[in-house]
Amino acid sequence: MTAPDPHAHIRIVLVETSHSGNIGAVARAMKNMGLGNLWLVNPASFPDEASYARSSGASDVLDRAVVVDTLDEAIADCALVMGTSARGRKVPWPVISPADCADRAAGQAGAGEVALVFGRENHGLSNEELQRCHYHIHIPSNPDYSSLNLAMAVQVICYELRMNHLRALDVAGEETSLEPMLRPGDVGWDIPQASVNDVEGFFGHLEQVLVDIDFHRRENPRQLMTRLRRLFQRAHLDQMEINILRGILTAVQKSAGAGKGRPEPQQEQE
Structure with a gap:
């Protein structure tokens, strides 16, 4: 039995991105990991040459991107919303890791849309926007240098989504690239093991x-x-x-x- 593809119901939401090149870089990161549903909330500039140049062949993701005016529009039909946050809050909010985020997104398959929300390059999501999220996603980067480029943050989350999906395929008995190839006899080795x-x-x-x-x-x-x-x-x-x-x-x-x-x-x- 084939494992459901969680990518089909997951949208990446970028809020008020100021540099259009970052939108292209995000599209590239998404396509690398098999995602293609991009939503843009009030971007400073899109579409433009910089976004397509930085996408490096992921122009189809940009072509399908949905542009809306507010975050509420981007998440209105979603059943689960998770937003990235690097800051502590006065009122504690449920915080999960990127791997936990992927687990919850996959578990939502078939029950409704999932939005993964990323904030502005300079100061992320506002408190009000974070309160729209069921969970805050914290990427445990180096505390002495914790700032991540927008596309890098998206890549981390999309990678976890990809790995979660591949593990599900592996459990379902489908061939994946998860198994290591270290010696003769492993899947993919070109010559039989010596007797x-x-x-x-x-x-x-x-x-x-x-x-x-x-x-x-x-x-x-x-x-x-x-x-x-x-x-x-x-x-x-x-x-x-x-x-x-x-x-x-x-x-x-x-x-x-x-x-x-x-x-x-x-x-x-x-």
Whole structure:
């Protein structure tokens, strides 16, 4: 069963943005994370060349943007409103993190529109505007330098929305980019993992080369091969990597005049 897409019912609301380039940057941040519903409350200038230039290809988000005169118009039909705030209030208000914001927005899917409200570049949202919000969103930035560019703040929230949606898809059994790709066998790795026999053949070949170049003595092995084994097994080699390494070993043998070529696998394991 496909997880519902919360992006369809979420609107990003910018209040009285003074620099139109920031509107374009916000559109870019939104489209990066799969959102496209932008509302503008009394912007100083829009649309204009600066906003489209800064959008870097997210012009479709700007083309669909809804421009209204007041915040009340932007949120009138919404069931949930959350606004960003960096300041403490005399009257405490429910405060949530960006991740909690994403959870609540996703939980609202199908029950009504959700508005995420961002204030002016120089002083954010007014107390009256924040009182229109059910929750205040606090981005826990560096307290010694907490000011975020408008588009950066939007990007943080949109990223959390994106991650929340991808986790829901993952739970629903759909393929996402959340799973790490670290070694052979992980989804997306291009070459199968080397078999135990392949790896043992490599270790036998490696030991023979080290003997051939007088780096290793079988009669006094100490811990050399044990530590090399630990090193290479920690790497989780794939089949092509084994072939490359054995090709290097064969070239070393030929260059050193110590071998006639690659040893047979049975010989290597003795």
